[in-house]
Amino acid sequence: MLCLDAKPNKAHLKLAELERAGKLTAVITQNIDGLHTAAGSKTVYELHGSVHRNYCLKCGKSYSAEDILKSEGVPHCECGGIIKPDVVLYGENLDDRTVTGALSAIERCDTLIIGGTSLTVYPAAGFIRYFNGNNLVLINMSSTPYDNKADLVIHDKVGEVLDKIKVN
Incomplete structure (x- = not known):
C-alpha cells in the first residue's frame, strides 16, 4: 500500500x-x-520530512506527491533538475x-x-x-x-x- x-x-x-x-x-x-x-x-x-512535499534540486520549484506519481523513472523538473522528496535520507542532516x-x-x-x-x-x-x-x-x-x-x-x-x- x-x-x-x-x-x-x-x-x-x-x-x-x-x-x-x-x-x-x-x-x-x-x-x-x-x-x-x-x-x-x-x-x-x-x-x-514528508513524501507529500517534493522539490527540484536545481531551481527549488515545489511538486506534490501526485506530480511525482505521474512521472516515469526519475522525476525531472521543467528546468531539467532532479526532483527529490523532502525527506531526510541516510547521511543527510535534519x-x-x-x-x-x-x-x-x-x-x-x-x-x-x-x-x-x-x-x-x-x-x-x-x-x-x-x-x-x-x-x-x-x-x-x-x-x-x-x-x-x-x-x-x-x-x-x-x-x-x-x-x-x-x-x-
Whole structure:
C-alpha cells in the first residue's frame, strides 16, 4: 500500500482533537507519511520530512506527491533538475528550523507524551533530555530506556490508549 493511500488512525485523530481543544501545542514525528497533518494537526514538526512535499534540486520549484506519481523513472523538473522528496535520507542532516521548533516545544511543555517509539533512534531519541516539565508519559508496546524516568508508562497501542481520552 502506498503511504499516500494511508488514512489517519485513532492516535492521529485524537492528537488533532487535543490541539483544537488547546490541550496540545505540538506534534513531533519521525514519520514521513503526513498523517498528523491529514488528521487536522496544525503544529507538526516532521523531523524526517514528508513524501507529500517534493522539490527540484536545481531551481527549488515545489511538486506534490501526485506530480511525482505521474512521472516515469526519475522525476525531472521543467528546468531539467532532479526532483527529490523532502525527506531526510541516510547521511543527510535534519532540517535546522524543524529541530529548533521541536526542541523549543519540548522545552516549553509541562507534559510530554511520547508514543509509539522505542526511544533508541537518534538524534530524535535524545530530544527527551530537553524536557524540563512536570509529567513525562511514555506509551509504547515494549519497554524503552526511559521507562524508569517517566511519571507514567503504558505498554499498549498508542491509538487505543489515546482514544480513551475524553476531551473537554
